[in-house]
Amino acid sequence: MHFVDAKGILTVNGGRCGMNIYRGCTHGCIYCDSRSRCYQFTHPFEDIEVKQNAPELLERALKSKRKKCMIGTGSMSDPYMHCEEELKLTRRCLEIIRDNGFGLAIQTKSDRILRDIDLLDEINKRAKTVVQMTLTTYDDDLCKILEPNVCNTKRRIKVLEEMQKRGIPTVVWMTPILPFINDTKENITAILNECAHVGVKGIIDFGMGLTLREGDREYYYGALDKHFPGLKEQYIRRYGNAYELPSPNSKEFMGIFKKFCRDHKIMSSPDECFKYMNDLPEKYSQMSIFDL
Numbered sequence: 001m002h003f004v005d006a007k008g009i010l011t012v013n014g015g016r017c018g019m020n021i022y023r024g025c026t027h028g029c030i031y032c033d034s035r036s037r038c039y040q041f042t043h044p045f046e047d048i049e050v051k052q053n054a055p056e057l058l059e060r061a062l063k064s065k066r067k068k069c070m071i072g073t074g075s076m077s078d079p080y081m082h083c084e085e086e087l088k089l090t091r092r093c094l095e096i097i098r099d100n101g102f103g104l105a106i107q108t109k110s111d112r113i114l115r116d117i118d119l120l121d122e123i124n125k126r127a128k129t130v131v132q133m134t135l136t137t138y139d140d141d142l143c144k145i146l147e148p149n150v151c152n153t154k155r156r157i158k159v160l161e162e163m164q165k166r167g168i169p170t171v172v173w174m175t176p177i178l179p180f181i182n183d184t185k186e187n188i189t190a191i192l193n194e195c196a197h198v199g200v201k202g203i204i205d206f207g208m209g210l211t212l213r214e215g216d217r218e219y220y221y222g223a224l225d226k227h228f229p230g231l232k233e234q235y236i237r238r239y240g241n242a243y244e245l246p247s248p249n250s251k252e253f254m255g256i257f258k259k260f261c262r263d264h265k266i267m268s269s270p271d272e273c274f275k276y277m278n279d280l281p282e283k284y285s286q287m288s289i290f291d292l
Helices: 054-064 089-099 111-126 140-146 153-166 185-197 216-227 231-239 250-263 270-278 282-291
Strands: 002-004 011-013 016-019 049-051 070-073 103-108 129-134 170-173 202-204 209-211 244-246
Touching: 054 089, 070 089, 070 270, 089 103, 089 111, 103 111, 111 129, 111 153, 129 153, 129 270, 140 153, 153 170, 153 185, 170 270, 185 250, 202 270, 216 231
Parallel strands: 002 049, 016 070, 070 103, 103 129, 129 170, 170 202
Antiparallel strands: 011 016, 209 244
């Protein structure tokens, strides 16, 4: 872990405001796209870069914005890695978002988010909070291999349940689905059933598969050699150096996924989910200003 003073914290992409307090991750997920060389890491991925001035930068940025909006975090680096227990930078940024009347769309795999459920609740009451949780693998033993340094899927489902009790809306990222590993009907339906049980608003999937880029691919294949001997060669024969690696049963699984979401009135289009997560209705903004 090393500390830097960042020049800025908020990025705007297609009208979406996002931030990453940390760079890198210690969760150890074998498929992590953030390892890809296109993101130009100049330090080892597990040597977390901490933007120690993130709260000051965020407060300055929010005070200068004329219109309230949703602030996203967690797309590149999980805001609830191990170092957050001590540093509490995510918590401080949530306090700033709350105090300035903005909304929050936060993505994680960690149950550490429960530490801040009081703040998430307050932001949701004043503006809007959407908690996003990644669920890929229902089997606990397999989950320990694919996502070794973070709580298992069943614990993450408990997090979603706790959010539901507070009336905090949730969205699940059911991705990636790894060919020949977790791409089974049993795994997918188990996750879908839990999503319905805890009342998620939406589920995001990009076609029941995996994406690999330079940097990410080498790490993933190293993990396959370690945990699934011979599977790397099967990947190479089937996919070569392709970026998109759909499950051989992707069409069947997408059919199951779409039908399930229709039957349970759950959003399943990524565009629809993103719109929901990025939309802060005017009435919420006005309410936030009034309540502060």
